[in-house]
Amino acid sequence: MAEDTPLKPGRRGFLKGAAIGSIAAAAPAIGAAQEAPKPAAGSAARAGGGGAPRPAQPVSIGAESTARDEGATYTSCGGDYMTDVLRSLGVEYFAATPGNTFMGLHEAIVNYGMMTAPTLRSLTTMHEEASVAMCHGYAKIEGKPMACMFHTTVGTQHASMAIYNAYADRVPIFMMTGVALQAERRPGGVDWLHDATDGPAMVRDFTKWDDTPASLTHFGESAVRAYKFAMTPPYGPVLLAVDTQMQEDEIPGGAPKTPAVPKLPRIVPPAGEAGAVRELAGLLVKAEHPVIVADRVARTPNGLKLLVELAETLQAPVCDTFNRMNFPWRHTLNQSTRQAVHLQQADVVLGLEPGDPFGLANRRDKDGGVKRFLKPEAKVVTISSVELYPKGNYQDLQRYPSNVDIAMEADAEATLPFLIEEVKRQMGPKNQFEARGQACAGWHKTDLETNKRNAVFGWDDSPISMPRLSQELYEQIKGEDWSLVSDTNFQSRWPQKLWHADKHHQSIGGAGAAGIGYLTPAGLGAALANQKHGRLSISIVGDGDLMFGPGVLWTAAHEKIPILYIVHNNRGYHMEIMQMQVIANRRNRGIDRLGIACGIDNPNINYAMMAKSMGMYGEGPIENPKDLGPALKRAIAVVKKGEPALIDVVSQGR
Amino acid sequence: MKRLVVSLALAGLAVAAVAGSALAQGAAPQNDAPKGNAAHGKKIFADYGCWQCHGYQGQGSNAGPKLAPNPLPYDAIYRQLRKPRDRMPVYTRATTSDQDVADIYAYLQTQPKAKTVADIPALTSVQP
Numbered sequence: 001m002a003e004d005t006p007l008k009p010g011r012r013g014f015l016k017g018a019a020i021g022s023i024a025a026a027a028p029a030i031g032a033a034q035e036a037p038k039p040a041a042g043s044a045a046r047a048g049g050g051g052a053p054r055p056a057q058p059v060s061i062g063a064e065s066t067a068r069d070e071g072a073t074y075t076s077c078g079g080d081y082m083t084d085v086l087r088s089l090g091v092e093y094f095a096a097t098p099g100n101t102f103m104g105l106h107e108a109i110v111n112y113g114m115m116t117a118p119t120l121r122s123l124t125t126m127h128e129e130a131s132v133a134m135c136h137g138y139a140k141i142e143g144k145p146m147a148c149m150f151h152t153t154v155g156t157q158h159a160s161m162a163i164y165n166a167y168a169d170r171v172p173i174f175m176m177t178g179v180a181l182q183a184e185r186r187p188g189g190v191d192w193l194h195d196a197t198d199g200p201a202m203v204r205d206f207t208k209w210d211d212t213p214a215s216l217t218h219f220g221e222s223a224v225r226a227y228k229f230a231m232t233p234p235y236g237p238v239l240l241a242v243d244t245q246m247q248e249d250e251i252p253g254g255a256p257k258t259p260a261v262p263k264l265p266r267i268v269p270p271a272g273e274a275g276a277v278r279e280l281a282g283l284l285v286k287a288e289h290p291v292i293v294a295d296r297v298a299r300t301p302n303g304l305k306l307l308v309e310l311a312e313t314l315q316a317p318v319c320d321t322f323n324r325m326n327f328p329w330r331h332t333l334n335q336s337t338r339q340a341v342h343l344q345q346a347d348v349v350l351g352l353e354p355g356d357p358f359g360l361a362n363r364r365d366k367d368g369g370v371k372r373f374l375k376p377e378a379k380v381v382t383i384s385s386v387e388l389y390p391k392g393n394y395q396d397l398q399r400y401p402s403n404v405d406i407a408m409e410a411d412a413e414a415t416l417p418f419l420i421e422e423v424k425r426q427m428g429p430k431n432q433f434e435a436r437g438q439a440c441a442g443w444h445k446t447d448l449e450t451n452k453r454n455a456v457f458g459w460d461d462s463p464i465s466m467p468r469l470s471q472e473l474y475e476q477i478k479g480e481d482w483s484l485v486s487d488t489n490f491q492s493r494w495p496q497k498l499w500h501a502d503k504h505h506q507s508i509g510g511a512g513a514a515g516i517g518y519l520t521p522a523g524l525g526a527a528l529a530n531q532k533h534g535r536l537s538i539s540i541v542g543d544g545d546l547m548f549g550p551g552v553l554w555t556a557a558h559e560k561i562p563i564l565y566i567v568h569n570n571r572g573y574h575m576e577i578m579q580m581q582v583i584a585n586r587r588n589r590g591i592d593r594l595g596i597a598c599g600i601d602n603p604n605i606n607y608a609m610m611a612k613s614m615g616m617y618g619e620g621p622i623e624n625p626k627d628l629g630p631a632l633k634r635a636i637a638v639v640k641k642g643e644p645a646l647i648d649v650v651s652q653g654r
Numbered sequence: 655m656k657r658l659v660v661s662l663a664l665a666g667l668a669v670a671a672v673a674g675s676a677l678a679q680g681a682a683p684q685n686d687a688p689k690g691n692a693a694h695g696k697k698i699f700a701d702y703g704c705w706q707c708h709g710y711q712g713q714g715s716n717a718g719p720k721l722a723p724n725p726l727p728y729d730a731i732y733r734q735l736r737k738p739r740d741r742m743p744v745y746t747r748a749t750t751s752d753q754d755v756a757d758i759y760a761y762l763q764t765q766p767k768a769k770t771v772a773d774i775p776a777l778t779s780v781q782p
Contacts, residue, residue: 332782448780452777454720455774456771457709457711458768461711461713465713466715471774471776471777472776474776475775492715492717498780574706578703578706578707581706582741585743585744585745588748591743592701652710653705
């Protein structure tokens with residue numbers, strides 16, 4: 001260990017102290033009875049001179065153990081310093097399922113961080129995956145990391161899927177694990193099982209950076225560095241493995257010797273190279289049918305404004321993947337519902353932070369066949385920060401996009417101001433694209449009317465249809481400052497088809513890696529971020545997703561985080577039912593037994609009762625669509641009072 | 655004469671084989687929209703998983719198009735079941751008999767005319 005963390009009696013293993021103490025009390029006789037053998041003649045000289053190896057010597061139990069001095073007290077500790085470092089970075093929240101490898105920091109946050117300004121609030125979760133996913137949702141609203149912590153072995157193993165989601169979704173998260181680096185100070189048993197010499201290795205393939213600081217000074221520098229890396233596009237989760245004793249021990253030399261908190265610089269994201277921006281602007285200005293495909297573009301509210309400005313300047317259609325709130329849903333240039341048509345006609349395609357650049361030009365069929373749908377002469381340009389930080393193993397980059405003509409390796413949001421300026425400079429004062437914009441406006445209006453007409457089918461049916469659920473909800477929230485903190489893919493994108501949304505916080509997109517169990521905790525993290533802004537947070541969560549971590553509901557109630565969960569209860573792992581249906585029918589076996597594999601019924605789960613059992617408002621199951629509106633109204637009233645609520649809606653598949 | 659009879663018989667077998675092949679590949683039976691049992695069709699529409707993508711009433715979703723009310727012609731539905739395009743699962747006679755298909759079609763035909771947008775305030779209030 002480093003100079004500022006000398007060996008000191010630790011505070012961990014409190015419950016085992018008595019047992020270990022008993023062993024230690026009995027042990028000295030053994031240690032005392034074993035006399036160390038005398039070194040052979042001349043051995044000391046050889047050892048000092050690099051000759052023969054130093055001979056092995058028995059070590060007394062007394063020497064190798066570190067008995068705790070339970071009576072010792074101290075007024076400074078590593079945990080307090082770590083708390084101050086986190087606060088200096090603007091970290092507001094810390095989520096954890098408690099564990100003995102990080103009690104030193106956890107206690108400091110509870111008794112120091114939460115009691116002094118600026119407060120760093122500790123939130124209790126019931127699964128490490130929930131801790132990470134809460135950070136995921138929080139970052140998508142607040143645009144900065146929240147912290148979480150878990151054991152270096154069992155905690156990281158639990159958290160790993162949520163970390164992968166965050167990595168694939170390019171979201172910053174500040175993660176820490178507790179690890180007892182000094183083997184001789186591990187009390188034993190569980191403490192050894194909870195330690196690994198390189199715990200972060202487990203998730204290194206899908207974390208942006210990790211470190212294992214060996215001193216408090218090292219912790220401070222690595223924490224600031226980790227934050228900086230997390231917040232440099234492409235954003236990503238970072239991880240520090242923090243020594244348990246370093247958290248617990250007194251700061252060497254006491255409070256006056258507390259290391260300084262390193263300075264975080266203003267982070268400037270990478271913008272596109274000027275020549276490439278100029279060339280792209282030329283292509284866009286000269287294009288007859290440019291198409292903008294927006295994926296994870298709008299990292300911030302300003303990203304949304306910039307994309308609107310670019311689209312309006314060019315009067316170009318924007319097709320949104322809805323992974324971020326990139327573009328207003330009712331803007332006339334929003335052509336997301338007719339992306340395929342636009343791409344087939346495009347002469348220039350601009351992909352902004354595309355998750356699947358290959359898919360900008362090609363469509364895959366169910367058997368793996370690929371068909372290019374772009375015109376042969378169409379140019380494809382991407383602006384993407386993802387390839388600035390490539391990693392192997394995990395295949396989140398999708399197929400190699402040989403269709404791309406210019407790959408601008410840069411952050412799209414940071415590049416947009418320069419691109420807009422250059423487009424305006426090249427196109428001159430005359431608005432030459434008015435006709436294109438008018439055509440888009442006509443298509444948008446047509447699509448909206450079509451969506452309204454399609455929404456009527458199954459309107460009064462039970463199970464309740466997705467457009468009915470969507471519109472009953474919208475009727476209740478459209479006058480509020482609402483935030484939809486869940487994805488809408490499994491609701492057939494009905495909110496995007498019919499709602500007005502033009503604020504960055506109104507939609508946060510999906511999980512990133514499609515890992516189930518994300519929606520419920522991520523929605524809660526987003527609601528936590530929305531809480532201080534007074535926004536109404538809504539999450540439409542699948543029954544399968546909810547059951548991955550129903551303990552999230554307890555966290556919502558315990559922490560008094562206002563959020564409305566609407567359970568899209570189709571009583572199955574619905575996506576998987578559809579996929580297995582294909583396989584079973586190809587084998588001519590029929591699907592009548594697939595409920596065995598994919599159903600969530602027999603018995604049906606009473607989600608309202610489950611919510612109530614955890615101390616939050618619950619209502620349902622609601623099967624009659626006429627009951628839905630009033631139920632939503634009651635639940636929203638609860639949420640507006642500052643508490644969570646849940647409505648169980650028995651729904652169609654999608 | 656005997657040779658002619660044999661030739662005709664072989665030709666008949668060939669035609670039958672071609673017809674069988676065509677049926678196997680998804681051609682509809684000759685009797686378009688055969689009589690079906692709508693009640694049984696409703697049951698197997700659920701049991702056979704049609705609702706998963708198309709909704710219990712055939713209203714459609716982002717996983718499968720609208721089927722009802724006003725379903726496509728029977729031939730089109732039949733062909734799509736037997737030799738589907740896009741992501742649709744295949745339904746052969748081994749799992750779904752011709753009578754089953756007729757029953758499902760009868761169920762789709764019984765779906766009532768939907769409300770109009772004007773009937774639904776939550777939709778009329780949606781404006782560009």
